[in-house]
Amino acid sequence: MRPIAHPPTPGWKAETRETFRIAGPLALANVLQMLTYAIDVMFIARLGADELAASALAIALFGLIVWSLQSLTGAVAPIMSAELGARGPALRPVRRSMRMALWLSLIVSAFGMGLCALAGPLMRVTGQEPHITALAVSYMEVLLWSTAPMVIAGVLRNYVSTLGRPIFATFITAVGIGVNALANWVFIFGNLGAPAMGLPGAALATIITSLAIVAMYAAAIRLDPRLHRYHITGFFWRADWPRFMEIVRIGTPIAITIVAEAGVFGAAAFLMGRIGGLELAAHTLALNLAAFAFQVPFGVGQAATIRVGYFYGARDAVGMARAGWTSVAMGTGFMVFTASAMVLMPSALLSVYIDPADPANTQLVSTAISFLMIGAAFQLSDGVQAVAAGALRGLQDTRIPMWIAIFSYWVPGFGLAAGLGLFTPLAGTGVWIGLATGLTFAAVLLLYRWNAREQLGLTARD
Helix, strand or coil, X not given: CCCCCCCCCCCHHHHXXXXXXXXXXXXXXXXXXXXXXXXXXXXXXXXXXXXXXXXXXXXXXXXXXXXXXXXXXXXXXXXXXXXXXXXXXXXXXXXXXXXXXXXXHHHHHHHHHHHHCCHHHHHHHCCCCHHHHHHHHHHHHHHHHHHHHHHHHHHHHHHHHHXXXXXXXXXXXXXXXXXXXXXXXXXXXXXXXXXXXXXXXXXXXXXXXXXXXXXXXXXXXXXXXXHHCCCCCXXXXXXXXXXXXXXXXXXXXXXXXHHHHHHHHHHHHHHHHHHCHHHHHHHHHXXXXXXXXXXXXXXXXXXXXXXXXXXXXXXXXXXXXXXXXXXXXXXXXHHHHHHHHXXXXXXXXXXXXXXXXXXXXXXXXXXXXXXXXXXXXXHHHHHHHHHHHHHHHHCCCCHHHHHHHHHHHHHHXXXXXXXXXXXXXXXXXXXXXXXXXXXXXXXXHHHXXXXXXXXXXXXXXX
């Protein structure tokens, strides 16, 4: 058999262009996904404070479950990238990978729905108010049925992005915002002849939106010749257990990493609640701004997984290095911009949520700005750790990064946040110092591991 001729390794300029071509649409899709959640909040808030609080509790659990399951099945991206780098079109390997990823989506979605069904007991154990718990359970009982389409949509998004069509993810997410807004308007308030369902109507809108997104991905894959040629649903009944277990092996540490990171930010909210309501409100505002900014390096990290994975499959060490370092520079560069904005114009950023000129908001604004000053510092660390983790996933290296994340977020991170927040006058500022410390530890350790990839034997594909 003649060896497959691979194209020459792109130069730095060409690699920057290729990374941006993938990262730009993915980052925009991530931001649009955040706007989708914002649409839900806008409609539910019109029902009342109790409904808004109940939905927040349910979404905190549901979002963590779905995000972790999407991360687990998202391990198909570096696997497909490596196959494309090693074998050119790789029709059969890519098809098998997608088939098993879709199988895994259905299996883990059933597990996730079971966890969602435990929302009531969990809220009662944690001492939530009974009427809020009842509202949250009524919402979750409908919402959990969107688990499978959301996880499947994540797999399809990885497929179109890995195959060079990330713009489809952006377009489909944008259309999904419109579908979500319309469905909320119809089913929450009973418009266009539909019954006024209240909070369960918002959950039904989420189901409709997630099904519409899956349908749009299916249509895009069917109509685009490059995507359709792989026939990813062909022989769908045929198992490939080695490939199934490979996805599980790579994806499980990613899912645990997501739980560790999301968990520490959730725990920080509980710390703020113990310190005071003002601090918790300021924390929520500042963290929302940081979360929006994070969507860009998160998208760059997703692009790094695809680009590094391609060169990993091609056994091109120079290509891996250029893809990884280009992504790190791109993600960090954007976070320099957002950090500067937090330092130079914090009031303007907060005006997205509240009126900083209103005297009633003086203390809230002052506290939120003090958090943003620290947030500016951890923007850089957050960007580096997100992209470095993505680059390592391209090398299918996920187990050690998982332990790095667990240690960084929970030992120096949460440990310092709890110590400074609860036992020193720093209070809420101490919590944010702890969060910044955890992210910095993760960034330094992950970047060190990426830099030492060859010495650690991470670039040698089995």
